[in-house]
Amino acid sequence: MTETVRHGLPLIEAAQAQKHIPHNEALAALDMLVQAVALDRDLSAPPASPANGDLHLVAAAPTGDWAGHADALALRIEGGWSFRAPLPGFCVWLVDESRPVVWTGSAWKPLDEAIGTFGNLGGVGIGTTPDATNRLAVRAPAALFAAEPAANGGNGDMRLTVEKETATDTASLLFQSDWSGRAEIGLAGDDDLRFKVSPDGSTWIDALRIAAATGQLSLLPGGLAGGGRLRSMVSFTTSGTWTRPNGVRFALVFALGAGGGGGGAAGAASSGSAGGGGGAGGLALSFLDVTALAGNTVTVGSGGSAGSSGGGYGGTGGASSFGIEVVAAGGAGGAGMTAGTTAAVGLGGGGGTTSAGDLGFTGAPGSPALRIDGTVVSSGSGGASFFGGGGRGSYVNSGGVAGTARGSGGGGGAVSASTTGRAGGAGAGGLVWIWEFE
Numbered sequence: 001m002t003e004t005v006r007h008g009l010p011l012i013e014a015a016q017a018q019k020h021i022p023h024n025e026a027l028a029a030l031d032m033l034v035q036a037v038a039l040d041r042d043l044s045a046p047p048a049s050p051a052n053g054d055l056h057l058v059a060a061a062p063t064g065d066w067a068g069h070a071d072a073l074a075l076r077i078e079g080g081w082s083f084r085a086p087l088p089g090f091c092v093w094l095v096d097e098s099r100p101v102v103w104t105g106s107a108w109k110p111l112d113e114a115i116g117t118f119g120n121l122g123g124v125g126i127g128t129t130p131d132a133t134n135r136l137a138v139r140a141p142a143a144l145f146a147a148e149p150a151a152n153g154g155n156g157d158m159r160l161t162v163e164k165e166t167a168t169d170t171a172s173l174l175f176q177s178d179w180s181g182r183a184e185i186g187l188a189g190d191d192d193l194r195f196k197v198s199p200d201g202s203t204w205i206d207a208l209r210i211a212a213a214t215g216q217l218s219l220l221p222g223g224l225a226g227g228g229r230l231r232s233m234v235s236f237t238t239s240g241t242w243t244r245p246n247g248v249r250f251a252l253v254f255a256l257g258a259g260g261g262g263g264g265a266a267g268a269a270s271s272g273s274a275g276g277g278g279g280a281g282g283l284a285l286s287f288l289d290v291t292a293l294a295g296n297t298v299t300v301g302s303g304g305s306a307g308s309s310g311g312g313y314g315g316t317g318g319a320s321s322f323g324i325e326v327v328a329a330g331g332a333g334g335a336g337m338t339a340g341t342t343a344a345v346g347l348g349g350g351g352g353t354t355s356a357g358d359l360g361f362t363g364a365p366g367s368p369a370l371r372i373d374g375t376v377v378s379s380g381s382g383g384a385s386f387f388g389g390g391g392r393g394s395y396v397n398s399g400g401v402a403g404t405a406r407g408s409g410g411g412g413g414a415v416s417a418s419t420t421g422r423a424g425g426a427g428a429g430g431l432v433w434i435w436e437f438e
Helices: 020-033 111-115
Strands: 055-057 073-077 080-084 091-094 099-103 108-110 124-126 136-138 170-177 180-188 193-197 205-210 217-219 230-236 240-243 250-256 272-274 283-289 295-299 320-322 326-328 344-346 354-356 359-361 369-371 414-416 431-437
Touching: 055 091, 099 111, 108 111, 230 240, 250 320, 250 326, 272 369, 283 326, 283 354, 320 431, 354 359
Parallel strands: 124 136
Antiparallel strands: 055 073, 073 080, 091 099, 099 108, 170 180, 180 193, 193 205, 205 217, 230 431, 240 295, 250 283, 250 431, 272 414, 283 359, 295 320, 320 326, 326 354, 344 369
8 A cells, every 4th residue: 555755644546445444544644643732742651541532742661552652643543542653843732731842853842942043033022012113012010031040051141232323323221101201221322321301201301421431420400309419619717607598408518627736946055946747637528418407507726826936835726617517626736845955856746536427537647846966956747638738847947837728737846056946837727618519
């Protein structure tokens, strides 16, 4: 009996007797193969009570009536089993898995796994219909992109790439409300990262930009709600009262204590002496919510007095403060020195500390003075403040140099084999500097 090439269906020969037998056999085979629906694919032995017409995909190493028919289609018919070996491309719907499987030539695999890669599709819609612009469209309560674990051949990373053709094009994420744009994040018209918002979908406001060339972050006209845009700055060099301007909600306050005075150097015949430098004032910083304040008391410390020419100690600089919220002490005065001819050291004044504020920085100490003998001396320099400017020291007959920058210490006086004493330099006054933000 001759058969069809692919499926081996029996053909009716010329002048064949009982033609109904090959014809019915061919129909039975087609009934198994056409629009095939199998109950399962995980049985290696026939079920105990099969129904006529039940179709199974035989699992590996089959036994019993299925022995020798691994991976075949097994159809229960007329109290027995009919088998068909699959050909590559056979597709069967599995009832227990609710999905189609395909024979690859070596195994039954789910259709999507067997296909592997979809390429050059005109569009894909999940829960909705794609269109010419939105070729990938998803309507769902959530979407998940998960990394491929290293155990499965991935590297554990997940990166979503949004590519644009030229620098003047746009690559962004657009957020909508009722199909009208409200926020956009991305590269919009250039290569700077922009954050944009819109009240109506047509008027857009750039809120923040990060420059691609420098990484510089710019807050655009809207600023930060409740304390973003710097509106003005005011400095106090003498004590007074700060009054909050209308619209100012936050203030960044710098309080700088005054510098200490330099020590004095006494004079005597054939003798020398030198004073230590005064310490710089401490610096306190604080970012304050001032919406509840109408104003605040500002105290600016006065510079420490100069040590007298008789070898007096320099005076301590005054504290500077913004109310009780930001307080910085002044620097200590440098030690004075009496006249003499033997080696001696005069200590510099310590830097001022802080007692209130978000950040506190202790002022730089004044440097010490040194006398080698009645002729060779070196007075101490004043400590430099946050703004620099400590009074310099000296090794000749010289009065101490006053601190020049706000909060700096004065230098010590110096006497070299002279009967004339030299006073130290005065410390510089403090400062309260207020940056006002909307």
